Amino acid sequence: MKSFQITASVLALAAIAPMAEARDQIRIVGSSTVFPYTQAVAEEFANQGGAAPVVESTGTGGGMQIFCAGVGADHPDITGASRAMKKSEYELCVQNGVTDITEAMIGYDGLAIAISRANETDWDLTLEQVYKALAAKVPVDGQLVDNPYKKWSDIDAALPDTPILAYGPPPTSGTRDAFVELAMHVGCAATDYAKALKEANADDYKKFVEEDCSRMRQDGPFVEAGENDNLIVQRLEADPNAVGIFGYSFLYENLDKLKDVKINGVEANIDTIASFEYPISRPLFIYVKNAHRGVIPGLNEFLATYASEDALGKGGYLEERGLVVLSDEALAAVQDALTKGVNMAAPQK
């Protein structure tokens, strides 16, 4: 039985495989928004002769869990995040011995609200209108009630007489967190109800923002479309009245099919996102485990590639991919932190 000999030898091979072997590839986990940029740097690094890094898209929260699990070859070296590390995550890191972490802001990402080019209206919404269209509970005549709006024209007569239908990211996504914080909370705070509440009772107001302003409606008009943004693009093409919420890079790649919905009269593009004129934009980060520097081969060189002007700078290949780049001073600070391995301070919240 020759096949038995072969299987036996393969089994033996599997058994003697070192359990926690040293590795010569850099491992990177984290946010799906940072993923395409890290991908680009990884490919550039491999083309320059480094061992091809392993880049995995796990979502910001999932990435932090894996990144903070410990120090050693079993654990990743870098995680990407579409928001800053939370205090609880930092504490988890410290608890597992991951104390020396470099935080680097690599640039900004805009969240686009997009609609098919087949839709002829020139859309321009305020964040308050976005909040009213998509929140679970909205104030009507001084009372907080279940969202009664079915059509855009119910919110403001000037808006089109079409049903509200928005495809957006699920709660596990960093994009969703950012959207809730940057669009929903701001839009919510702009309502008269919130303003009155803020004057009356600061604690109640805080609770109101954290709970009622953060809940997306579940009665149909807001559809969680999963982590696959291409799927949202296809649905928008099929239904010209639907809007979609995703990272700016997906709008950028599909500008022939989709157009953006202006927010407060501001169009989403690279310039308005970088200047924060466009209100829904957020910073992107990578976190580096400094204990792995000098242990994992190529990590320092990889970080130098990441920090280089060709990548992060103006006209660099990450900008070509849709990243909104940092100002010159901010970039210099990030390059300094990445190359020298400056440890971050514990986050406040």
Add this chain to the structure above:
Amino acid sequence: MTDTSPSSQTGAGFDWTSDAYRERLRKRRRSELLLRMAGLVSISLAIGFLMLMLGSLATTGYKAFTQTHVTIDVRLDPALVDAEDVAGSNWRRVMQAAVAEMFPGLEDRALRDVRAILSDGATFMVRDRVVADPTLIGSVLTIRVPVSDPFDQLNKGTVDRNTPEANRRVSDAQIAAFDQLVAAGRISTPFNWALFTSADSRFPELAGLKGAFVGTGYLLLVCFAIALPVGIGAAIYLEEFAPKNRISDLIEVNINNLAAVPSVVFGLLALAVFLNWFGLMRGSPLVGGLTLALMSLPTIIIATRASLKAVPPSIREAALGIGASRQQVVFHHVLPLAMPGIMTGTIIAMAQAIGETAPLLLIGMNAFITAAPSTPFESATTLPTQIFIWADSPERGFVSRTSAAILVLLTILVMMNALAIWLRRRFERRW
């Protein structure tokens, strides 16, 4: 034979011409016709859905099997290419000079736009060619390189030239330059070998399935090496040696239940045991293979038991009768006769394993890696997880490449199933 003409059928004590009989007959015929029609409708629905799926895959996927290339002349100026350190020379400058030579009279900004026609990988292709053959330095290298994805889409007609300039990825000036290349006969659209010979890339025009092929291969090897001996061993014991009692009944029920456990559960198990407890490499084909081996075990055990059972008892009795031990009976007579059935079951289990995605996502086999793994202990992707990654990429070129990868995966599955059918036809013995 009864004569069927109505006039002669009245004699047998039954009125074949009565209205009640004809009514019953009509009813029976109608219900039979209805059943047939329902069957036909179901079959055509099933075929229709299959055609719809294959059709939509083929119409989006066929474009990925060709790739637009451009033939360029690169002057390997010794002033720019350092013979001492070929790989470390400034190859971007070399390429810039080559493009400037093709489009004389363009200034910086316009030149940069035109340079975007070439794939980012072109620079490295030229570099690697010269590294392999340094004697080229000083000559003019004519080389065919892929164009970047937006221009590939333009050439294939996916990008509409009539859309306003602001709404497309390629500007009017770039289209003019591209048309100039077409007119010069420099543009060609050969078969996209890179789809099979390159590993993953963030540029669709350079991305291929090699990493996924190698990853899937290693994964199947591990899965096969573990699941086959364990599965056959378990089946032989249960079928040939185990006493029939409550415990063996319980085991049997459990194996059948195990075959129905959703695959994602195996993924969670692997995450907890192989990664967190054993500390094996995350995303390696070794871990993936172990996970899928657990999944295919029940299928293999059930198939093996069925084919062992199909070997007639007379063969066992004859062997025992001339003094063979039970172990000799199994290995000399029963197992060889059952082998075709076992192999068929195993191939079908492996085909299932090839298409499995959910447990592999949990153990991190969906990473982006620009090189194929060289051992089963390195992180890798498999075909379905590669499809998963491409389906989630923003670039337009990945839409057709996703469909193409699915077609490749389906072809492999059809081939494996055909092999299983062939094995069964060729070697199966009926008793």
